Amino acid sequence: MKTLPHELWEPVIGLEIHVQLNTKSKLFSSAANRFGDEPNTNISVVCTGQPGALPILNKEAVRKAVQFGLSIGSKISLVSKFDRKSYFYPDCPRNFQITQFERPIVVGGTVTAFVEGTPKIFHVNRAHLEDDAGMLKHFTTFAGVDFNRAGAPLIEIVSEPCIHSAKEASAYAAAVRAIMLYLDASDGNMEEGSLRMDVNISVRPQGSTELRPRIEIKNMNSFSFLEAAIESETKRQIALYSKEPHRPPEEIIIPGTYRWDPEKKETTLMRRKESADDYRYFPEPDLVPVVLNQNYIDEIRSSLPELPQDRYNRYLEQLELTPYSASLLINDKPLCDYFEETLKIYPNARQLCNWITVEFTGRLKERGQTLLSIGILPAHVAKLLAMIDSQLITGRIAKQVADDMVASPGLDPEIIVKKNPDYLPVTDTSEIEPIVDEVLAANPQSILDYKAGREKAFAFLVGQVMKLTRGKASPAIVNELILKKIKSTNP
């Protein structure tokens, strides 16, 4: 085979997403499922693997798994069961994990994600419940284990190998995260590790249907790392194939487990697959099968909250947002809820969406903040926009007011405007009139165009006046003056 240019290769990606469920207690014990406490305080005899301790399945976790399954149109297994997965590691208190290997609770399903604004359907193979491991802490002369996380409930969502780019992967993962947040099934806190991703990745020539040897990149907890890891790994594999185009793929890519090194910006090998991966799965004898009945499933189905996809459709159909704007909002549950909250008092959805997702988000992003985190009230955003609509301030001034709101969160925009004389529009006609005259005199063609029915020409004239007044002229007065003057000029 001859060497293919980079763009003629296609990555084939499957994602395993581990989402920590936000149940009150752990998956198999009554210990609190809480992050951030003193080490080894939220533990029980079950989470530290004491002899004689037995697991008891948390019903709330089962319910959340079923909710997720129903949200993505999966088949919910009426009978599922748990298996032991054996491996020795100090963070694993029994030296086996309790997971669902043979019969997962959620089978199949699809997730719609927005890849740079365009919806795409991704297929889920399965989702199953399992317990999390503890955390190792390394000190100078020893290591310790914090078992607070040990036994935390995880749902592992395994996609089909249907993802073909880094952007698709992060879009899909973000969509899964959004569903979890809408269900209130997880806090989705990436920094705290509430959502961690393993990537299985291989590459193949575009158009081919073969599956080449794949490697696994484990345990990423940020979408940007995920994208960077996939980009880097894709390049690495393509480069290796390109170097030896005649060698069989099996000899070039050796299956193994890698991790993403964000400093070196490359994937590094942890271990080869063949030597390590005998987990000796077998049914967990300390737990009985999970048997669900149809009524239980129907009851959960009928009580599902509005999901990202439903909201997206509603935004398009009822609020007439653009698909792109809607997709920006829905994946960010807290922001989207903020939007909903503000919408109740400020009904112009498109304007609101633009201000929330573009103006404010843009201003806050560099500070690493959001409207919620910085404490800008929905009522204040609504007020700001209402001031624009009532032409109390101009759009340009509004942007300055927004700067001030970000700089001193909690301040009422009305007060900001009142206290700053520069922000008040010039309403004195005598001040504006000469400028209008000046603009009209300089643009006779625009006047003709407007009279011929071109609305844009009018907007241009208004814009020119605003420019000369540095945005301070009251748009209402400018409109009025221009209109009056055009009418009074002879054709």
Place this chain on the structure above:
Amino acid sequence: MTHTPLHHFSAAQLRDSFVKGEFTAVSIAEYFLKRIEQHNQQLGAFLSILGPRMLLKAEALDRKRAHNKPLGRLAGVPVAIKDNMHIAEEITSCGSKFLNNYRAPFEATAVRLLEEEDALITGKTNLDEFAMGSSNEHSAYFNAHNPWDLSCTPGGSSGGSAAAVAARLSLIATGSDTGGSIRQPAGFCGVVGYKPTYGRVSRYGLVAFGSSLDQIGPFATRVEDIALAMESIGRHCPFDSTSLDFPPESYHLQANLKNIKIGIPRHFLENLKPEAKIHFEDNLQILRSLGASTIDIDLDILKYSIAVYYILATAEASTNLARFDGIRYGMRAKDAKTLDEIYELSRKEGFGREVKKRIMLGTYVLSAGYQDAFYKKAQKVRTLIIEAFDKAFAICDAVAMPVAPSSAFPLKSISDPLEMYLQDIFTIPANLAGLPAISVPSGFDSRQMPLGLQLIGPQMCDVPLVQYAHAFEQATQFTRKIPPLFDGLNS
């Protein structure tokens, strides 16, 4: 009554006498503690004696009685606990060096229930390490001996419990039965031993060997005391998922077997040695004389029991014992310098030969490439065994078999492991099928060693099964015999 030495009492009689005020609990405690002190050296039945604890409890009971407060079912009855069940704050060694310093952080449900019924807990009894063995020779500490002949084994793995009850150092003891570990030592020591339906007694706080087979049950000198113990510990427990969710049962014992059909798997019993065969036939004659009829049933499949058992039990054990890793509790090898050395050396030094052998066997049968041939096939045969029993119980009320192929053998006389495993040929089937099974003394052989009759019932039929054993006991009275070494004038 007061002329009868206390160790001749049944548990029920002793309880009644205490409640009536014929003895104080403290005098009972002192009496049995003295017996234990006197005899344990030669018998090796106890790994630890909980004298001070027992006396405190006895004082509390005397106060309770003085204040006319209600007294439990086992008030004033000395009860020994097999040392693989947790008494909170006390050492649970499991007969292993690995756990010689392990203090239980919680109380086993069975122990808690016994405490609640006001039993006087005497101590922790000897066992084969982690309950793996049929002779008690695998205790990491010292041998327990057979009270009828100290050169013989008391059986295993609950040999200490059987010896303690046979020698009347306690009137009741708990055992755990994974493949016969209650019934075989009961048979060898001439006491009653009962393995309830799987799930009848909570396994919470029992250090697991084979979780799907393990079941706690009592030893006693009388069947009526077995009933008393079962009324105390046979309760649903929310900390064990496999615990049966049924109300506790009361046992009304009657002494006849009218209209009861006893199934005899004659073909399976074909290879019994002549003496054992004759003895068994005599037992059947007694059952018939009580009104039972006997019928032939086909349980030929039970010849695979041992193979199936040594695959399933070791598979489960290999993972159950994985938690003993030297990280959190128990043995940690002093010379270990790396993580792998902590694992390897701690387990090497902490576990005995038999335990290591079974862990290796269990690891092997679960390994990739071998699961289908061993673990999965064994599971299928287990299902066939369950079905064979179902079929048998369609036409009979209980199955009768010997407890073991012979009476107690001399210590160190069996060195071939397969021959040792054959000890369990008649007891393992009830564990594989989760059935209740009882071992009741049925006479003595030519060496004057006790023999036992085993009755196996359908699942959940604990009460009727204990009744049948009671009828047999009432007709035979073998349970009244006390080993002469422990019933002398000074004893």
